[in-house]
Amino acid sequence: MADLAVSLLSADFSCLEKQLQELKEADVKWLHIDVMDGNFVPSISFGFPIVKTLRKAFSGVFDVHLMIQEPIRYIKEFAESGSDMITIHLEACEDVEATLRWIRECGCKAGLAVNPHTPIEEVYPYLHLTDMVLAMTVQPGFGGQKYIHSVTKKVETLHKYLNENGFDSVLIEVDGGICLETALEAADAGSDILVSGSSVFKGNIGQNVHDLLEAMNHSEKV
Numbered sequence: 001m002a003d004l005a006v007s008l009l010s011a012d013f014s015c016l017e018k019q020l021q022e023l024k025e026a027d028v029k030w031l032h033i034d035v036m037d038g039n040f041v042p043s044i045s046f047g048f049p050i051v052k053t054l055r056k057a058f059s060g061v062f063d064v065h066l067m068i069q070e071p072i073r074y075i076k077e078f079a080e081s082g083s084d085m086i087t088i089h090l091e092a093c094e095d096v097e098a099t100l101r102w103i104r105e106c107g108c109k110a111g112l113a114v115n116p117h118t119p120i121e122e123v124y125p126y127l128h129l130t131d132m133v134l135a136m137t138v139q140p141g142f143g144g145q146k147y148i149h150s151v152t153k154k155v156e157t158l159h160k161y162l163n164e165n166g167f168d169s170v171l172i173e174v175d176g177g178i179c180l181e182t183a184l185e186a187a188d189a190g191s192d193i194l195v196s197g198s199s200v201f202k203g204n205i206g207q208n209v210h211d212l213l214e215a216m217n218h219s220e221k222v
């Protein structure tokens, strides 16, 4: 059964404590924290001091998505700030293997992300060092974009490959454009974790979380 990770990027930071409380009441277990450096992606979001502060207000899984060039430089700081899963981009690392190893040495689970147009086969050499593969379903950098349907096929291919090659413990996450219309497609393809931001924070948070989980739970995936 697929689960939801809520992307903080679309939260209202003027009332963040209240919104985090609403997420807790809706039984949200994963908080997706998008870190952007203005280099790997055009935007700048937040860094490890924010992650550290958030840790005091939310006890669930901190799913930290580093959209930064050469993330190996900052893994230790993000780990010490309370991250559980640290996901780096294959496209952003000179040495993907060393970066994944370092994440695990720092005590976190290691995630490996790929952009929508990167072939999914490029993650295969790193699966033995990876706890989760993140298939971006939008171009990284901004919330509120439309789901890129061609990525669904990549998720299906990855799901099959993981199952046939003894990597069934590796999670698949998708991120971007997840809403009531796309959640089922992503879950049916084999995604374990669906990241959603704007569809959660627009309107009633509790209701949105409930509706998104419902949409995923009708998945035909076994």
Ligand SMILES: O=C(CO)[C@@H](O)[C@H](O)COP(=O)(O)O
Pocket (backbone or CB within 6 Å): 007, 009, 010, 032, 034, 065, 138, 139, 140, 141, 142, 143, 144, 145, 175, 176, 177, 178, 195, 196, 197, 198, 199
């Ligand atoms: O990493 C990103 C964008 O770069 C995502 O996490 C988005 O923030 C998801 O937002 P929605 O597409 O659900 O609005």
